[in-house]
Amino acid sequence: MNLPFWVRRAHKWIGLVIGVQALLWMVSGLYMTAISLEVIHGDHLAHVFDGPLDQVSERLDIEQLAKIRPGFESMKLKKFLGKEVYELRAGGKATLVDARTGNVLSPLAREQIVARAKDIYQGEAEIREVTWITQAPQEVAKRPVPMWAVRFDDRSNTTLYFSPDTGDLLARRHDLWRWFDFLWMFHIMDYDTRDDVNNNLLRVAAGTGLVFALSGAWLVFYSFRRRAQP
Structure with missing residues (x-):
């Protein structure tokens, strides 16, 4: 079994699947940290x-x-x-x-x-x-x-x-709050009530993201280990 081959393939396809959501997590997270909650609360x-x-x-x-x-x-x-x-x-x-x-x-x-x-x-x-x-x-x-x-x-x-x-x-x-609420919906992946941070869709996406990160870390470790071999 060619383990590195399958890990690379899994990493690539997981990246394609989770990449858009990861980008939404980063964009929404940036907005939430850039604007204080006092301003959001109005x-x-x-x-x-x-x-x-x-x-x-x-x-x-x-x-x-x-x-x-x-x-x-x-x-x-x-x-x-x-x-x-x-x-x-x-x-x-x-x-x-x-x-x-x-x-x-x-x-x-x-x-x-x-x-x-x-x-x-x-x-x-x-x-x-x-x-x-x-x-x-x-x-x-x-x-x-x-x-x-x-x-x-x-x-x-x-x-x-x-x-x-x-x-x-x-x-x-106000508009800054409305943008916060809109991005929060994508951040927690609750497209209905926008307040359930324990929904199954978020669990699946978070678990998939973890597999993506672990596979990437394994590939980095494998690459350096392979280069270190004479």
Whole structure:
């Protein structure tokens, strides 16, 4: 059996099969290391800071809140658009209530979401589009719907996604993030959900790449050993 011949042939064909994926691994890996995660996360585009709560303020007590939202399971006092509000949760559903008047604010109207987006957006661009979303696009596939999408007319095509119940910023998306997500799909070879790093296709490709590397190392060792022989 001519072992070097078969190792060379296997190495060549494995290289043809795995070469494209290896190139995608390197290109995607280079992109991921060249751009910091802080930029990818978009913290520079939208920053949430509602300020401290008022030290002295007349607020509704628990008994009064129970009349507005009977059976609520948890509560959180926070600021929203400059006013104090309670976030009441019951059965997985959140409701915003004005902490002073008791007025129910949820679901938030388009004008309130626009004001919220302008408040936390760190750029200078104007809002291009505001969309009510009932079916989440790929870039926010795991976020709960419905939600509001506010798109800004900037170079990054920034989109901010908000909860209509709490006004919380659910996600920041921009072109650098979208490229990251696109390359991540190729990097982990999950072309469906883009989050499964333990899929069988990746296992096969990684195993094949290992065989390619080991066969190449063996050929290098064999070549030097053969030259060293008199």
